[in-house]
Each structure stands twice: as C-alpha cells, then as structure tokens.
Amino acid sequence: MTQKISLTRYLVEQQRVDGHIPSQLRLLLEVVARSCKSISQAVNKGALGGVLGSAGSENVQGEVQKKLDIIANEVLIEANEWGGHLAAMASEEMDGIYVVPNRYPQGEYLLLFDPLDGSSNIDVNVSIGTIFSVLKMPEDDRGVDEGDFLQPGSKQVAAGYCVYGPQTTLVLTVGDGVAMFTLDREQGSFVLTRENVQIPADTKEFAINMSNMRHWDAPVRRYIDECLQGKEGPRGKDFNMRWIASMVADVHRILTRGGIFMYPWDKREPGKPGKLRLMYEANPMSWLIEQAGGAATNGRQRILDIQPTQLHERVSVILGSRNEVERVTSYHAQTPA
Ligand code: P6P
DSSP, X not given: OOOOOBHHHHHHHHHHHSOOSOHHHHHHHHHHHHHHHHHHHHHHHGGGGTOOSEEEEEOTTSOEEEHHHHHHHHHHHHHHSSSSSEEEEEETXXXXXXXXXXXXXXXXXXXXXXXXXXXXXXXXTOOEEEEEEEEEOOSSSSOOOGGGGOOOXXXXXXXXXXXXXXXXXXXXXXXXXXXXXXXXXXXXXXXXXXXXXXXXXXXXXXXXXXXXXXXXXXXXXXXXXXXXXXGGSTTOSOOEEOOOSOHHHHHHHHHHHOOEEEEOOBTTSTTSSOSEEIIIIIHHHHHHHHHTTOEEESSSSBGGGOOOSSTTOEEOEEEESHHHHHHHHHHHHTSOO
C-alpha cells in the first residue's frame, strides 16, 4: 500500500530537500491549512450550525457579508496572529491591513486572503473556498503599512486555496509546481493526492457568466462567439460551458482537467477594470495556473506583472489552458485599448 504523505511531511521534505521553504514559511502554511480545516467544519455544519444567511453588514467592496464570511475571516486572523511568522494580514473582508499586535512577535511574511470566496453559493450548498497569497516584507526596518503589500504577484512566495466541496482539498504552490492535498477527516490531516499538476494547453471548455455578454468588449465577444459556433465555425470543434460562480471551484476544475476562466471588464461599471480582486484572488490563482503550465492575463498584460496601486483593486481575469488564454490575449492585441 502506498504510504500516505501528509501536508506536514511534504512541507518538511520541501524545506529539507529543496530548501524551498524556510521554517517560518512552513509554519505559516501549516497554520493556514489548520485554519482551512476549521472553516471546512463550520461550512459543513450548514443550517445545523446556524451559520447560513447574511450577517447584516457590508464589506469594503460594498457586498453583503455572510455570517460564514466573518467566521472564516476571524478563524484566519486568530490562528495566524500569534505565531511570530507574520508582520500583517489583509483580507477581502477588512478595509485596512491587520498589523500583528505588539503582544506577539512580528515575522517577515504578509498574508493576504479571501476567507470565503463564492459566498453567494453558501446558502445553496455549492462549493466555496478560501484563497490565500503570501508575500515577504520588503527589506527595511521601518514598521509595516499598506504600501508593503503593494507588490506584483510575481513576488509571491506561496499561494493556494482550499475548496470546500464534496472533498475538502488544499491546493498549494511555493514555486516548485502545484500539489493537491485532500482532507482525511478520520485522521484530521491533509494528505497528498496529486503533485506536479499540469493543465492541458488546449481545451473545449470555457467558464464565463454569459448573462453579461452584451456588456463585453469586442475581443471577448469574438472569442466566445467563435466557441459557440462550434465545429461549423472557425474553431472547428464544439465547446462546453461551465460557470459555478465560485472562482475557487472553477479554477479547481481547470487545474484538474483544463479549461479557460474569464471574468473580463464589462461596461456595466466601466470605471472598474473587472470584478475580481488582484491581490487575493487573481494573483494567487494566476501563480497556481502558471505553475501548472497555464497562462493568466488581464487581456493585455500578464496578471503577475501588474504593479498594484491599491489593496483592494480589481482586475479583469483570463486564465487557464495556455493556448486559449494566448488566443484571447491576441484578440485584445488586435483591438486598441
Ligand atoms: P457573478 C464570487 O462572488 C466571485 O467573486 C468569484 O468567486 C466568482 O467567479 C464571481 O464572483 C461570480 O460572479 O457575477 O457570476 O456572480
């Protein structure tokens, strides 16, 4: 029987063999994984745990907060603030950064997260997830502030998500490929179930919210129109469509079997570059996708090269199977910005 490799053993071996993970980063990732286990348990209780429905408040994005959004955020803050590995945290659910209180030692890492992505799906029992990104504090000795977080996605030292679906699966990269760990509820530990994940360069499956079609820019309209024409059209093959309205679940499908995910700019709110957030949704997901051989752009630029100017800034996202993302990006290049 093949031996089960736990997340802890995987991280220790990455630290020992590849020197890839300093001990403080290993500690951080284990604490995040433990937090995801706690969030999974809260999510799985559903109505029995009195955790469904809205909390009656709004987040910085002006979105109604679900009770589980707040619970997940609190779990991540409380689990990570005392360990000495972090200087500060940032969350979709908090307006400003959360600096580790003086009563705890400060570390050299910055943790960013969307504590519960896809929360509109909570009450209808559809997969949701936690997305996280890890940066290092810039090398200088002054105190931590929001500006320290404003680093391009290429500076991430770790990124991942945990999807709370039929299985609870943690997906992680530290820059040496993508590994997947499934929660063994009997043992209470994450077990390695896939490593060196690779996305097929081509696909027949696209993910986009089709109800926004009339609002899209021409390059996106062209790409989707060609997919919809199927075998008889310029692509010469039929396409399938999926849209779970939970980025974690859509990205997990793409990492598992390929595909292209698109949340492009649209003219409903022309002043906004897109709906999804750069720092704690697009950047971690884009790194995972690239580490698995895929591509991720905003239509015109590699997402990981974008220099952020605001903590909660939004971005247009096109990611997944490399040849498809390059096709959509080429259509944008043929159209003046
Ligand atoms: P729409 C969830 O709220 C989210 O941020 C992503 O997880 C998801 O891909 C997208 O928004 C869904 O947006 O407009 O289709 O509801």
